[in-house]
Amino acid sequence: MMKxxxxxxxLAAGLAVSVPALAQDLTGTLKKIKETGAITIxxxxxxxxxxxxxxxxxxxxxxxxxxxxxxxxxxxxLKMPNLKVNLQPVTSxxxxxxxxxxxxxxxxxxxxNSVERQKQVSFGPTYFVINVTGAVKKNSGIKSLADxxxxxxxxxxxxxxxxxxxxxxxxxxxxxxxxxGKDHAESFLLLSQDRAAAFIMDDILLAGQIANSGxxxxxxxxPESLRQEPYSMMLRKDDPQFKALVDKAIAAVYxxxxxxxxxxxxxxxxxxxxxxxxxxxxxxxxxxxxxxPNDKGVQ
Amino acid sequence: MxxxxxxxxFFQELPGGEAEYWQILLDGVGWTLAVSALxxxxxxxxxxxxxxxxxxxxxxxxxxxNAWVELFRNVPLIxxxxxxxxxxxxxxxxLKRWVVASDPSTVQFLMAVVGLGLFTxxxxxEQVRAGIQSLPRGQRxxxxxxxxxxxxxxxxxxxxxxxxxxxxxxxxxxMNLIKNSSVALTIGLAELTFRAREMGEYTFxxxxxxxxxxxxxxxxxxxxxxxMAFVEKKVAVPGYIAGGGK
Numbered sequence: 321m322m323k324x325x326x327x328x329x330x331l332a333a334g335l336a337v338s339v340p341a342l343a344q345d346l347t348g349t350l351k352k353i354k355e356t357g358a359i360t361i362x363x364x365x366x367x368x369x370x371x372x373x374x375x376x377x378x379x380x381x382x383x384x385x386x387x388x389x390x391x392x393x394x395x396x397x398l399k400m401p402n403l404k405v406n407l408q409p410v411t412s413x414x415x416x417x418x419x420x421x422x423x424x425x426x427x428x429x430x431x432x433n434s435v436e437r438q439k440q441v442s443f444g445p446t447y448f449v450i451n452v453t454g455a456v457k458k459n460s461g462i463k464s465l466a467d468x469x470x471x472x473x474x475x476x477x478x479x480x481x482x483x484x485x486x487x488x489x490x491x492x493x494x495x496x497x498x499x500x501g502k503d504h505a506e507s508f509l510l511l512s513q514d515r516a517a518a519f520i521m522d523d524i525l526l527a528g529q530i531a532n533s534g535x536x537x538x539x540x541x542x543p544e545s546l547r548q549e550p551y552s553m554m555l556r557k558d559d560p561q562f563k564a565l566v567d568k569a570i571a572a573v574y575x576x577x578x579x580x581x582x583x584x585x586x587x588x589x590x591x592x593x594x595x596x597x598x599x600x601x602x603x604x605x606x607x608x609x610x611x612x613p614n615d616k617g618v619q
Numbered sequence: 620m621x622x623x624x625x626x627x628x629f630f631q632e633l634p635g636g637e638a639e640y641w642q643i644l645l646d647g648v649g650w651t652l653a654v655s656a657l658x659x660x661x662x663x664x665x666x667x668x669x670x671x672x673x674x675x676x677x678x679x680x681x682x683x684x685n686a687w688v689e690l691f692r693n694v695p696l697i698x699x700x701x702x703x704x705x706x707x708x709x710x711x712x713x714l715k716r717w718v719v720a721s722d723p724s725t726v727q728f729l730m731a732v733v734g735l736g737l738f739t740x741x742x743x744x745e746q747v748r749a750g751i752q753s754l755p756r757g758q759r760x761x762x763x764x765x766x767x768x769x770x771x772x773x774x775x776x777x778x779x780x781x782x783x784x785x786x787x788x789x790x791x792x793x794m795n796l797i798k799n800s801s802v803a804l805t806i807g808l809a810e811l812t813f814r815a816r817e818m819g820e821y822t823f824x825x826x827x828x829x830x831x832x833x834x835x836x837x838x839x840x841x842x843x844x845x846x847m848a849f850v851e852k853k854v855a856v857p858g859y860i861a862g863g864g865k
Contacts, residue, residue: 483634500807
């Protein structure tokens with residue numbers, strides 16, 4: 321029975337890609353969108369510059385721009401120029417359940433695409449690649465991850481950085497004390513108050529915290545990497561029609577070179593609300609993701 | 620709904636492999652119980668004193684008690700914990716030095732106990748005050764008439780009866796305290812809810828993790844409820860108004 325279902329799903333996937341979807345053949349998310357006349361996008365509130373609220377409390381960001389490309393593709397494919405776009409704030413804790421129970425159709429934030437998570441949800445093409453590393457105060461004298469031996473380190477509870485840190489401790493024979501913040505701002509606060517010697521997190525999020533702090537010149541990001549992780553938009557699992565549409569829409573943005581403009585807008589220019597410039601040029605891994613769109617998750 | 624329930628997830632190993640998920644949940648239960656127990660002791664001790672002084676006839680004691688209750692009752696618990704953990708050490712340099720030098724989990728634990736204990740003390744104080752004021756005024760006058768001073772009046776006449784009356788609301792408060800201890804996750808204390816969220820984040824099996832947490836909270840709260848009911852029955856005075864349910 322399981323096998324039959326899988327064959328059916330595979331067949332459906334094949335059909336969806338090869339044949340333009342007719343209204344009556346719609347399945348999954350696209351069917352839901354057609355029936356309700358609306359698509360609901362889950363966004364974050366403080367994942368700068370991916371998905372966050374501006375001074376008018378509107379969600380904006382790099383991931384939001386890319387998701388709007390998907391919305392445009394949905395409008396064109398379903399011939400629904402008046403498609404309504406609902407915006408639903410999500411947190412790292414509720415994004416998966418809200419996706420699974422159908423509250424949101426697409427999540428546009430700073431979600432790591434991992435093999436483990438792919439058992440529960442599906443992902444679009446990678447749109448960013450981060451390095452997990454540490455931010456330290458320049459005057460601390462810490463230059464590498466190995467210098468952290470014997471120090472207290474802050475990280476954000478529930479993120480993938482926590483197990484990475486544990487693994488690093490084991491393999492590098494480094495002994496550190498961990499201290500958890502409930503969000504990135506709190507973890508950074510622990511660093512700025514000298515209660516932690518380093519804040520271990522995704523490099524781009526560290527850059528965002530540093531750029532928004534009172535004195536960005538006091539901090540530096542350690543040029544090492546515990547691991548690379550791909551960021552991607554999240555969609556429901558086993559939804560081949562919508563997945564194909566997302567992949568196609570994003571691949572088109574990458575291929576046309578439009579992605580360079582969108583990237584420059586969010587990572588190389590001043591962004592709202594404070595006019596801070598992230599100054600984060602695309603790394604080779606990010607360029608590779610644009611050149612060869614893929615949805616490979618990290619182990 | 621496309622959710623694949625997998626109850627075997629509790630026996631999976633965490634990334635890093637130092638424990639299985641049920642073990643970290645159990646570890647979280649330990650912190651939840653420890654924080655709740657110590658905070659409850661603080662809440663009961665401080666709340667009893669504050670509640671009692673609010674019924675005395677010393678105006679400045681009453682004002683002090685009122686100020687205490689309004690301060691701790693009107694500020695959200697999550698804000699209070701943030702203040703205790705992040706702000707108070709910044710304005711007290713010796714405390715800051717101790718915080719930096721100590722193990723982070725010890726600091727989180729103590730700050731959570733103090734924050735939760737004082738927050739709950741305001742609520743206990745209200746109940747103790749209400750309990751004392753619910754007694755007929757004749758009780759106090761009779762005590763004075765037989766020559767007891769203020770302390771003796773409270774110790775031997777008013778408080779023994781007032782405490783019996785407020786056992787049911789105190790039971791609710793105890794159960795609230797246990798559930799409120801989950802707010803300690805906001806200062807990074809790895810208690811039960813923290814661990815359930817952590818498990819959800821790693822496995823994306825949020826429903827299983829929170830189902831377990833829910834059942835554990837219900838079990839702990841029900842146990843507290845039964846213990847308090849037992850106490851209520853044990854201390855009941857036959858024929859008295861708060862004689863306890865049969």
